[in-house]
Amino acid sequence: MSFTDLAALRRSRYVLTDKIPLSEQQLQTLLEKCMLQAPSAFNSQSARMVLLLGEKHKHFWQMTLDCLQKIVSVQQLPASTLKIRSFAAAYGTVLYYDDTHTVKELQAKFPAYAANFPVWAQQANGMLQYAVWTALAEAGIGASLQHYNPLIDAAAAEAYHIAPSWQLVAQMPFGAPGAPATEKTFLPLETRFKIEK
Numbered sequence: 001m002s003f004t005d006l007a008a009l010r011r012s013r014y015v016l017t018d019k020i021p022l023s024e025q026q027l028q029t030l031l032e033k034c035m036l037q038a039p040s041a042f043n044s045q046s047a048r049m050v051l052l053l054g055e056k057h058k059h060f061w062q063m064t065l066d067c068l069q070k071i072v073s074v075q076q077l078p079a080s081t082l083k084i085r086s087f088a089a090a091y092g093t094v095l096y097y098d099d100t101h102t103v104k105e106l107q108a109k110f111p112a113y114a115a116n117f118p119v120w121a122q123q124a125n126g127m128l129q130y131a132v133w134t135a136l137a138e139a140g141i142g143a144s145l146q147h148y149n150p151l152i153d154a155a156a157a158e159a160y161h162i163a164p165s166w167q168l169v170a171q172m173p174f175g176a177p178g179a180p181a182t183e184k185t186f187l188p189l190e191t192r193f194k195i196e197k
Helices: 003-009 024-037 054-069 077-088 100-109 117-138 153-159
Strands: 047-053 092-099 166-177
Touching: 003 117, 024 047, 024 117, 047 054, 047 117, 054 077, 054 092, 054 153, 054 166, 077 166, 092 100, 092 117, 100 117, 117 166, 153 166
Parallel strands: none
Antiparallel strands: 047 092, 092 166
C-alpha cells in the first residue's frame, strides 16, 4: 500500500474487540519503531508512551468511569458508561504523554524559542499518535483517540507509577475492528487548500 492509501485506511474505530493479529512482542516492536522514527523539534524526543494490556487496560477504563461518575449528571451517565465500556472491550490502550522536563530543558537552553517548545512538543506528540494509529491500521488493528485528561491524570499517574514530569496528552484504545468504520465526510478542498504561484 502507498502511504496515501494507508492514510485513508486509518479511521476512528469505536467498536473494537479484545483480539489483534499481532503477538505482544510484534505490537511492542511496532510501537517502538513508531516512537524512534516520529519527528520532533530540535530532535527533542519529548513524547512518551505507556502501553496498557490485559487487566491494566481494563483497570484504566474503570478508573476513567469512576472519575466520570463524580462529574457527569445522572442523565448523562448511561451514555458515558456505554462509551467507556466499549473502550474497555478493546485489546489494549496506549497512553500518550509529553515529558515537561525535556521541554523545560530546551526552554532554558534556547530562551529565544521558549514559548514555542510546549507547542512543538504537542505537535511532535500528534505526529507520534498519527504514526502509531496508521501503523496499527496497516496491521489490521482499529483504534480511536480519546482525551479524558486531565480528569484521569492523577489516578493514572498513581496506578502506573508515572513520573511527575510526564503530562498526559491522549489515550488510544485499540483492538480488532468489530464493525465497519462510519462514513467520513470532507469539507470542500477549495476552502482548505490554496496554491500561490
